[in-house]
Amino acid sequence: MPQFAPLKNDTFLRALLRQPTEYTPVWLMRQAGRYLPEYRATRAKGGSFMGLATNPDLATEVTLQPIERYPLDAAILFSDILTIPDAMGLGLHFVENEGPKFERPLKTEADVLALRAPEAGSLDYVFKAVTQIRTELNGRVPLIGFSGSPWTLACYMVEGQGSREFHTIKKMLYGRPDLMHRILSINAQSVADYLNAQIDAGAQAVMVFDSWGGALADGAFQEFSLQYMQKVVSLLKREKDGVKIPAIVFTKGGGHWAEEIAAIGADAIGLDWTANLSKIRALVGDKVALQGNLDPAILFASPEQIRAEVVKVLNAYGKHDTGHVFNLGHGISQFTPPESVATMVDAVHAHSRTLRSA
Amino acid sequence: MPQFAPLKNDTFLRALLRQPTEYTPVWLMRQAGRYLPEYRATRAKGGSFMGLATNPDLATEVTLQPIERYPLDAAILFSDILTIPDAMGLGLHFVENEGPKFERPLKTEADVLALRAPEAGSLDYVFKAVTQIRTELNGRVPLIGFSGSPWTLACYMVEGQGSREFHTIKKMLYGRPDLMHRILSINAQSVADYLNAQIDAGAQAVMVFDSWGGALADGAFQEFSLQYMQKVVSLLKREKDGVKIPAIVFTKGGGHWAEEIAAIGADAIGLDWTANLSKIRALVGDKVALQGNLDPAILFASPEQIRAEVVKVLNAYGKHDTGHVFNLGHGISQFTPPESVATMVDAVHAHSRTLRSA
Numbered sequence: 001m002p003q004f005a006p007l008k009n010d011t012f013l014r015a016l017l018r019q020p021t022e023y024t025p026v027w028l029m030r031q032a033g034r035y036l037p038e039y040r041a042t043r044a045k046g047g048s049f050m051g052l053a054t055n056p057d058l059a060t061e062v063t064l065q066p067i068e069r070y071p072l073d074a075a076i077l078f079s080d081i082l083t084i085p086d087a088m089g090l091g092l093h094f095v096e097n098e099g100p101k102f103e104r105p106l107k108t109e110a111d112v113l114a115l116r117a118p119e120a121g122s123l124d125y126v127f128k129a130v131t132q133i134r135t136e137l138n139g140r141v142p143l144i145g146f147s148g149s150p151w152t153l154a155c156y157m158v159e160g161q162g163s164r165e166f167h168t169i170k171k172m173l174y175g176r177p178d179l180m181h182r183i184l185s186i187n188a189q190s191v192a193d194y195l196n197a198q199i200d201a202g203a204q205a206v207m208v209f210d211s212w213g214g215a216l217a218d219g220a221f222q223e224f225s226l227q228y229m230q231k232v233v234s235l236l237k238r239e240k241d242g243v244k245i246p247a248i249v250f251t252k253g254g255g256h257w258a259e260e261i262a263a264i265g266a267d268a269i270g271l272d273w274t275a276n277l278s279k280i281r282a283l284v285g286d287k288v289a290l291q292g293n294l295d296p297a298i299l300f301a302s303p304e305q306i307r308a309e310v311v312k313v314l315n316a317y318g319k320h321d322t323g324h325v326f327n328l329g330h331g332i333s334q335f336t337p338p339e340s341v342a343t344m345v346d347a348v349h350a351h352s353r354t355l356r357s358a
Numbered sequence: 359m360p361q362f363a364p365l366k367n368d369t370f371l372r373a374l375l376r377q378p379t380e381y382t383p384v385w386l387m388r389q390a391g392r393y394l395p396e397y398r399a400t401r402a403k404g405g406s407f408m409g410l411a412t413n414p415d416l417a418t419e420v421t422l423q424p425i426e427r428y429p430l431d432a433a434i435l436f437s438d439i440l441t442i443p444d445a446m447g448l449g450l451h452f453v454e455n456e457g458p459k460f461e462r463p464l465k466t467e468a469d470v471l472a473l474r475a476p477e478a479g480s481l482d483y484v485f486k487a488v489t490q491i492r493t494e495l496n497g498r499v500p501l502i503g504f505s506g507s508p509w510t511l512a513c514y515m516v517e518g519q520g521s522r523e524f525h526t527i528k529k530m531l532y533g534r535p536d537l538m539h540r541i542l543s544i545n546a547q548s549v550a551d552y553l554n555a556q557i558d559a560g561a562q563a564v565m566v567f568d569s570w571g572g573a574l575a576d577g578a579f580q581e582f583s584l585q586y587m588q589k590v591v592s593l594l595k596r597e598k599d600g601v602k603i604p605a606i607v608f609t610k611g612g613g614h615w616a617e618e619i620a621a622i623g624a625d626a627i628g629l630d631w632t633a634n635l636s637k638i639r640a641l642v643g644d645k646v647a648l649q650g651n652l653d654p655a656i657l658f659a660s661p662e663q664i665r666a667e668v669v670k671v672l673n674a675y676g677k678h679d680t681g682h683v684f685n686l687g688h689g690i691s692q693f694t695p696p697e698s699v700a701t702m703v704d705a706v707h708a709h710s711r712t713l714r715s716a
Contacts, residue, residue: 219634256633274575301533
């Protein structure tokens with residue numbers, strides 16, 4: 001196990017653990033990405049998205065790009081949420097303008113019965129990248145590891161690709177709940193093992209992305225997504241070398257389930273822009289920190305408008321001196337002007353300091 | 359004004375007005391549609407979707423098809439939510455497998471300033487269809503008229519087509535709220551006029567479809583969608599020849615705003631499948647009826663599973679003898695087996711009678 005440099009800026013970790021901070025920390029989902037010209041330059045030499053994600057040198061390079069450019073309070077591993085099903089042998093590939101697809105989705109009962117956790121070593125490229133990124137961050141900011149949620153992974157594994165309606169997996173869910181639970185059990189254990197290995201490799205916080213939990217009916221969400229995220233959280237290492245490792249769960253479109261999500265044992269819940277931080281804070285009390293929730297579309301507006309909307313989000317959260325990590329409510333768009341991010345980050349830091357001194 | 363036959367089954371209207379009913383009435387969003395072989399046969403002779411919608415004889419034929427086949431408690435005008443912007447001159451057309459598009463979307467300030475309400479007479483084909491359908495229904499069940507919400511119409515008018523991210527209209531919303539409000543004011547008046555003309559032509563209830571309100575940030579939803587639906591509701595005729603005309607508003611993905619939506623003066627609010635009817639009933643009290651909210655994907659499951667999920671929805675609403683209209687949480691899929699609808703409708707009627715007698 002390598003020795004890492006001491007952390008200089010732990011604001012993000014303290015906010016997640018509901019310890020006082022001098023200002024509200026901020027990072028962006030998909031902050032290492034196509035909106036940055038330096039990312040596009042690395043892509044040009046590294047080839048495909050997975051070409052970068054599977055090459056620890058290139059993954060390190062792009063993970064650090066937004067940290068070099070903006071005073072962000074956390075870095076996040078450059079990777080894909082679908083590395084686990086790929087390592088299960090489903091054959092991940094990316095089709096231009098269509099998003100990720102699997103060559104061998106789970107179509108039949110036999111496919112489901114044959115499903116196994118990833119083989120040992122098959123995800124080592126991820127853990128190697130984590131260690132290298134943490135080393136090169138050199139203590140500037142904490143490094144976040146992540147995974148897709150058991151349900152969200154299952155959506156891609158059964159549908160074979162993204163979907164708007166999720167008819168294929170919902171047909172399985174309602175028609176063969178036994179098969180659905182089998183997949184989700186394997187996924188939950190695999191996600192926990194994967195996140196724990198990222199923690200061993202150097203991740204200082206972990207996040208579970210439940211991108212498609214919001215497509216489920218009330219009742220089905222609790223049974224087929226939330227239950228398995230709770231399983232993952234219960235299996236996570238929450239401390240490493242005496243330092244706490246906070247866990248964040250984020251169900252896109254799940255704000256109306258915030259109380260239930262806040263109860264599964266994670267340190268923080270992510271929220272999209274449809275949620276009202278003030279109402280959610282009142283509902284969940286001090287149980288968890290909140291992460292979010294600016295509409296990424298605001299980054300297409302003028303600097304004045306961006307600042308005004310940042311102030312609205314911070315004011316909605318209110319005058320607490322901890323428990324809020326500023327973020328977008330979803331990944332940043334590839335068409336975002338990079339200057340907008342600078343405006344947003346500065347506005348978060350400045351206004352949250354003002355709120356604390358008021 | 360034609361004389362219409364007296365209504366034989368007013369269960370749907372009574373449930374919307376929170377008057378006691380013997381069972382829970384049911385209809386389906388998009389119940390006249392491609393999942394029905396008889397609809398596909400009419401399409402084959404009538405040409406395009408708008409070919410049917412603009413021909414009162416064919417619109418009547420397809421509107422009545424699901425009423426002939428199933429014991430539904432309401433019929434809904436066969437039309438499109440985008441008739442108003444089409445009549446404003448934006449040039450609606452349908453591209454196979456891509457959904458509706460506008461030839462002349464509102465791209466510039468000049469486009470917005472030139473926008474006018476539809477010319478008199480330009481939507482007469484709709485009102486003619488309403489009268490003809492009401493006549494041919496012959497009092498079997500009530501006829502619902504409908505429109506897109508001001509915001510949802512604006513999404514198509516500015517984006518020029520459907521969207522996942524709504525970057526174009528959100529750029530206008532945050533960057534030029536004055537232009538956005540101008541469009542929405544014109545839309546609100548046009549929607550109210552359109553629905554009132556449908557009421558004059560024979561519609562016995564009206565529904566506003568806010569399909570894209572759920573894409574808005576908290577705060578923006580209230581300012582740019584809800585406010586204008588409230589305007590529409592305030593302008594509606596709520597009584598015709600001494601009979602109440604109930605109004606329903608439905609924001610897809612808006613369950614977490616249910617209290618605010620319930621306060622704008624409509625008789626009922628629609629809910630998608632992510633909402634919990636029991637919790638929503640507790641939040642909104644007796645202010646409004648609730649319409650929804652089965653996941654349309656359940657109609658791909660077995661009859662036993664469909665019945666079980668129908669029972670769950672009815673039980674979630676609880677043992678009240680009024681105030682619930684059963685529906686899907688979104689339009690029925692074109693791939694739905696028609697037998698599933700029969701199973702669903704029968705289960706709603708049977709179990710809701712059981713609940714009332716228990």
